[in-house]
Amino acid sequence: MHLSYLAGAEPRSIAEKLLRINWAALALAALIAVIGVASLYSVAGGTFSPWAERHAVRFVACTAMVLVVAMLPLRLWLGIAYPAYFLALGLLALVPFAGVEAMGARRWLDAGAATIQPSELMKVALGLMLARYYQWLPPERISRPLWVALPLLAIAVPVALTLKQPDLGTAALFAIVGLALMFLAGVSAYYFLAGGALAVVAMPIVWNNLHGYQRRRIEIFLDPDQDPLGAGYHIAQSKIALGSGGASGKGFMQGTQSQLDFLPEKHTDFIFTMFAEEWGFVGGAVLLALYAALLVTIFRLTLTCGHQFGRIVIASAGLVLFTYCFINVAMVTGLIPVVGVPLPLVSYGGTAMATMMFALGLALCAHVNRTENIRRVDMGWV
Amino acid sequence: MFIRHGDDPRQRADFSRRAFLLGAGQAAAFGVLGTRLFQLQVTEATRYAPLAEVNRISIQLLAPARGHITDRFGELLAGNIESYRAMLVPSLARDVPEVLARLARIVPLPADEQERIVARARRQTPNLPIVVLGDLAWEQVAEINLLAPQLPGIQTEVAGRRQYFRGHAVGHIVGYVGAVERAAMDDDPVLRLPGLRIGKAGVELGMEDVLRGKSGTVKYEVDARGRIIRNLEQNEPQRGSDVVLTIDTVLQEKVIARLKRERQGAAVAMDVATGEVVAMASMPTFDPSEIAGGVTQDAWQRLQNAAHDPMLNRAVRGQYPPGSTFKMVTALAALETDTVGLNERIECTGSYDLAGQSFRCWKRNGHGACDMHRALRESCDCYFYEIARRSGIDAIATMARRLGFAQTFQTGLSLQKSGLIPDPDWKLGRFGRSWLGGETLLAAIGQGYVLATPLQLAVMTARIATGRAVVPSLVRSGAGTPPPVFDPLSTRLASLDAVRRGMIAVVNEDGGTGHNAQLDEGPQVAGKTGTSQINRASTDRRQADLDWEERDHALFVGYAPATRPRYAVVAVIEHGGGGGATAAPVVRDIMKEVLARDPSARPSHPIARTG
Numbered sequence: 001m002h003l004s005y006l007a008g009a010e011p012r013s014i015a016e017k018l019l020r021i022n023w024a025a026l027a028l029a030a031l032i033a034v035i036g037v038a039s040l041y042s043v044a045g046g047t048f049s050p051w052a053e054r055h056a057v058r059f060v061a062c063t064a065m066v067l068v069v070a071m072l073p074l075r076l077w078l079g080i081a082y083p084a085y086f087l088a089l090g091l092l093a094l095v096p097f098a099g100v101e102a103m104g105a106r107r108w109l110d111a112g113a114a115t116i117q118p119s120e121l122m123k124v125a126l127g128l129m130l131a132r133y134y135q136w137l138p139p140e141r142i143s144r145p146l147w148v149a150l151p152l153l154a155i156a157v158p159v160a161l162t163l164k165q166p167d168l169g170t171a172a173l174f175a176i177v178g179l180a181l182m183f184l185a186g187v188s189a190y191y192f193l194a195g196g197a198l199a200v201v202a203m204p205i206v207w208n209n210l211h212g213y214q215r216r217r218i219e220i221f222l223d224p225d226q227d228p229l230g231a232g233y234h235i236a237q238s239k240i241a242l243g244s245g246g247a248s249g250k251g252f253m254q255g256t257q258s259q260l261d262f263l264p265e266k267h268t269d270f271i272f273t274m275f276a277e278e279w280g281f282v283g284g285a286v287l288l289a290l291y292a293a294l295l296v297t298i299f300r301l302t303l304t305c306g307h308q309f310g311r312i313v314i315a316s317a318g319l320v321l322f323t324y325c326f327i328n329v330a331m332v333t334g335l336i337p338v339v340g341v342p343l344p345l346v347s348y349g350g351t352a353m354a355t356m357m358f359a360l361g362l363a364l365c366a367h368v369n370r371t372e373n374i375r376r377v378d379m380g381w382v
Numbered sequence: 383m384f385i386r387h388g389d390d391p392r393q394r395a396d397f398s399r400r401a402f403l404l405g406a407g408q409a410a411a412f413g414v415l416g417t418r419l420f421q422l423q424v425t426e427a428t429r430y431a432p433l434a435e436v437n438r439i440s441i442q443l444l445a446p447a448r449g450h451i452t453d454r455f456g457e458l459l460a461g462n463i464e465s466y467r468a469m470l471v472p473s474l475a476r477d478v479p480e481v482l483a484r485l486a487r488i489v490p491l492p493a494d495e496q497e498r499i500v501a502r503a504r505r506q507t508p509n510l511p512i513v514v515l516g517d518l519a520w521e522q523v524a525e526i527n528l529l530a531p532q533l534p535g536i537q538t539e540v541a542g543r544r545q546y547f548r549g550h551a552v553g554h555i556v557g558y559v560g561a562v563e564r565a566a567m568d569d570d571p572v573l574r575l576p577g578l579r580i581g582k583a584g585v586e587l588g589m590e591d592v593l594r595g596k597s598g599t600v601k602y603e604v605d606a607r608g609r610i611i612r613n614l615e616q617n618e619p620q621r622g623s624d625v626v627l628t629i630d631t632v633l634q635e636k637v638i639a640r641l642k643r644e645r646q647g648a649a650v651a652m653d654v655a656t657g658e659v660v661a662m663a664s665m666p667t668f669d670p671s672e673i674a675g676g677v678t679q680d681a682w683q684r685l686q687n688a689a690h691d692p693m694l695n696r697a698v699r700g701q702y703p704p705g706s707t708f709k710m711v712t713a714l715a716a717l718e719t720d721t722v723g724l725n726e727r728i729e730c731t732g733s734y735d736l737a738g739q740s741f742r743c744w745k746r747n748g749h750g751a752c753d754m755h756r757a758l759r760e761s762c763d764c765y766f767y768e769i770a771r772r773s774g775i776d777a778i779a780t781m782a783r784r785l786g787f788a789q790t791f792q793t794g795l796s797l798q799k800s801g802l803i804p805d806p807d808w809k810l811g812r813f814g815r816s817w818l819g820g821e822t823l824l825a826a827i828g829q830g831y832v833l834a835t836p837l838q839l840a841v842m843t844a845r846i847a848t849g850r851a852v853v854p855s856l857v858r859s860g861a862g863t864p865p866p867v868f869d870p871l872s873t874r875l876a877s878l879d880a881v882r883r884g885m886i887a888v889v890n891e892d893g894g895t896g897h898n899a900q901l902d903e904g905p906q907v908a909g910k911t912g913t914s915q916i917n918r919a920s921t922d923r924r925q926a927d928l929d930w931e932e933r934d935h936a937l938f939v940g941y942a943p944a945t946r947p948r949y950a951v952v953a954v955i956e957h958g959g960g961g962g963a964t965a966a967p968v969v970r971d972i973m974k975e976v977l978a979r980d981p982s983a984r985p986s987h988p989i990a991r992t993g
Binding site: 139180183184185186236237239240242243244245246247276280281284285288291292295296299302303306307308311315322326329330333334335 | 389390392393394396397398400401404405408409411412414415416418419420422423424426427429439441601
């Protein structure tokens, strides 16, 4: 295969590329990460160890990675899109057999020295793969059934594999991001309407065919108040902490409800609760506004991008950020059941941060190379 | 093939349009998050704002009261009595060992018990209370409450304890409750409550979902020392629903008293029109009060190891070869397959040959020529060997299932056994060997592999008596529900009538094997005797000469009045010897009581409350 599909690719210097980077997006991400460091400092009872300092170091390292990813040639990402997807898929399929079990779910693969989480790889690869596909697919075919079924299948398989782990949060993320990207790519809205209608019709049928204990599990899942000391314990405590924070908060490092170990996972999934208890509604709203600003900045990049591949890669980064953010905050405020999804760039955790930042790096790479002229027809299948 | 360079402007514009649409959706989603945050932190904030900086909010689960179990007239069989107990909430106590040590100065609390509680407190959710002491006297409760300030985390509460009435009579039916062994995370959260009891046997187990109720919660604010400052929110627990049994306790006690004269066995009395079981007895019995009140290890072992297994409800868990009481099934199978004529006579010489093997009739020198009427009346084995050979095992098995064998019933009574109706498929699956013709003959007289529970025999009797697919019930549905209407059996009336006439003859005609079931006064009884062999030797010797364990089981199934059936009564007496000699009198005595208690037999209709 020849790589002539990047016709008109003019070589640029690193300096020229750096100039084209959208620094506003990186700045907003850094601001959010600083809030993360401050929150982790408070959670640890006013010390930088063990979480805050590592969070800061990781963010600096990730920022370097973002720049490297953005500087690399676009054709590299275009070229590895499909292989990356199938590699991620293969590793995901391996997890049930070779995976390491931790906290009741099999999500990790033990690769000698390091454990890898294939679903993290998939978060990046899914967007890349769809971007590559729609770059290749002629616009008039986008809404034909076969060409809709193909990406749908490519989304459904990783969703099913993560559901089995079980990792509901990630499965939801794949589904939301994948379907939203298909919508952006131009798949007819009728498919989405029909799919939604079908889901509504199918729900009671599925419900009636479930066993009693399965229904019971779903009922508690949907209404954790039924089980305030079990599944609903976290949510009930989180709501109390938020409420006790009030409008203006208890002040930095003053959060009693979350400080006193009532909150589990307070440095990871429930960090928003801690933040909003100490900074009140004002603080919570400001953090949400920062996320919204970052989202707007990212999605604006699609407007100036001159190729479908870049637009979808950029949108994919935005959608991963949005979905994480929404699921996490909706979860800790008791809007949706607990599914265990971190708050991007704020929650402690290296893998999730690396994934998010890598996606951001890809988006910036697409932006840097926004005027690239990608020829559709020579791309073939691979 | 088309070659396109660069971007398609229409595609680009379409992407932007859709991106705006998606952006609007995301903005709306963030709007929802902001609104929710505003609601929790501003609108409803006061509800969770602690009065003082150091205060916290704690959540606890409240246990529901268990539903009552009553007999059909509302007489209480299982209820709750109040008792006091002391609980410890580890998160409020902080220093658990110290608090327990202080408590031990007021009420007796052994050191090893203290250690157990401390260990438990370390393992579990700190907000889940642990039972420290049960069954406290009121004075002790008062003293604990008086010293409450020095006992953070200790709370006293009223706890419902299960109490059983007339346990010796209804123990097998009502069952008993016990501690939750291990609650899974996705089970009902109430199961994790300390001291909660759940059904372990009988209706207590079978109707657990109805009886249990739903837990409530209470949220309150506590200060730094664990004292409750105020209640923030309370959701009352939902009491479990009551269960009304179909059992008539007065009758039940009489049946138990009658059965006590035999050593081991079971009896069932059923309303054939409604399927309601009005009495169900199993001997020996046990009293659930001994178990539910927190049984000692000794007493439990004694019950478990007792020689005659008093915990076993023989009426639904005892599986017996039905013997000759099964002959109605064989008769109906042959009549329905038209392999025997109603008046056709078959010669009985005292033995029957099949493929070189000889099968004996219980009457050594034979009955002579028998038609169906006489064969049923005198329980001639050879007649049934012959018609079974003609109709085949599959026809017999089909008829048996139609009459209620090889199945359990949704009666609210759990842990029923389903008995066994063998057929070639079953044997191939079970033993990997094909069916033998001789096994059909054994099945025809209710021996061999055939097994049935007394409840199944009662269902069979009711179904033959009414010609309908009567389903037994032990729990009454709510007031106002119409009595159930059962589907007719797909069996010809002429066949049923022939069998019924045979059953009347068993009790009332000369030569019948069940004369002992005749009532001194009152309506005619129809029935059938059964004697199921325990071992081969028993045919050759007199029952009275055998050791008790070697004797045959005695069975009798019957219904009355013979012309307008109201009740079916079944008795199985383990090692009772002959069905006609031992089981028939039991059925007679029970039937007499059942008919005397029948509300429709009295001049005035209202149901009597007591007997």
